[in-house]
Amino acid sequence: MGAFSARETQDGGVFIVELLDEERGQRARILPSAGANCYAYESRHRGQVFQLLEKTEPKTAADNPTGRGIPILFPFPNRVRNGAWTFRGKTYQFENVQAAGHHLHGLVYNRQWTVQSLEAGEEFAACSMSFDAESAEGVLEQYPFPFHLTAAYTLAGGALQLTFSALNAGGEDMPMGVGFHPYFSAPIGEETDPSDCIATVPADAYWELDELLPTGRILPVFDSFDLRQGQPFEGMSFDDLFTQVSHEKSGVSRCSIEDRAIRLRTVLESGKEFRELVLYTPPNRRSLCIEPYTCPTDAANLEARGIEAGLIVLPPGGVFTGSICIYPEAF
Helix, strand or coil: CCCEEEEEEEECCEEEEEEEECCCCEEEEEEHHHCCEEEEEEEEECCEEEECECCCCHHHHHHCCCCCCCCEEECCCCEEHHHEEEECCEEEECCCEEECCEEECECCCCCCCEEEEEEECCCCEEEEEEEEHHHCCCCCCCCCCCEEEEEEEEEECCEEEEEEEEEECCCCCEEECCEECCEEECCCCCCCCHHHEEEECCEEEEEEEECCEEEEEEEECCHHHCCCCCEECCCCCCEEEEEEECCCCCCEEEEEEEECCCCEEEEEEEECCCCEEEEECCCCCCEEEEEEECCCCCHHHHHHCCCCCCCEEECCCCEEEEEEEEEEEEC
16 A cells, blocks of 8 residues: 555445555545535644544544534525515525524435445545436425535645535426535644634625524625634634635635644635635534625525625536645644
């Protein structure tokens, strides 16, 4: 076996896909049975292995697929008001209404995905998984727009990249949005005090929320909402939706969680297609979610009200592709 490997295996009796970079001590583990969720990503730093994603067991992630790892949220991220949404004058209804009477996190996060490929070379390990709405029970009854999804994970150069693609396989325009919901370790070190952990998010504004749904107003960041220069994780409490995300010359936004005790930061990069970022602190956990979205919560209904919300409309045969990259950075 070379430095890189990609294989199907088991973890705690659960079928998984594992990508390994032995030289850097990096390992990513993905659950095909729970939405192609990458539930673990670890890396070696100064002789010790650290969990960049909040540590969890595969069964825990499988049983709670939006509460651990990196859930994939499609066809709309976050909430849809009352589970109902309107597109071009027609109203549609999702069945699974759960979060305070609203639909939450889409239709694919708890579904079985199919492993399409495993590859490893001298400089990378990769896998690809797919989801076909036309062969999945109950999806098209709620969202009558046939689609094919692909989630490709690549471990290379000390970084984990997730590239997501959505194909409109139907004959009509398809409204969509996608988000990723990574649960990062914060702090990264198990012994680090939260006051020594700094979160940085390059967003200039945020959406005003009413019961976690956007009112349509966008406000400039201020005080604790201004994370452009970093804020300590200690005492942090968020379930908020940021926008006007700044991108670097390379075209990516760069968020980070910096652990000053062990001198290591976790970096999240996302492309310009991800115009929103949700920041969420799970209660009573050493975890911070920084979630890249292509559109805000309840985007279809915002657009139906005449509020521009970045709703993507794919023509028949059209493809959306977007990617995020996560990596450790010593300092």
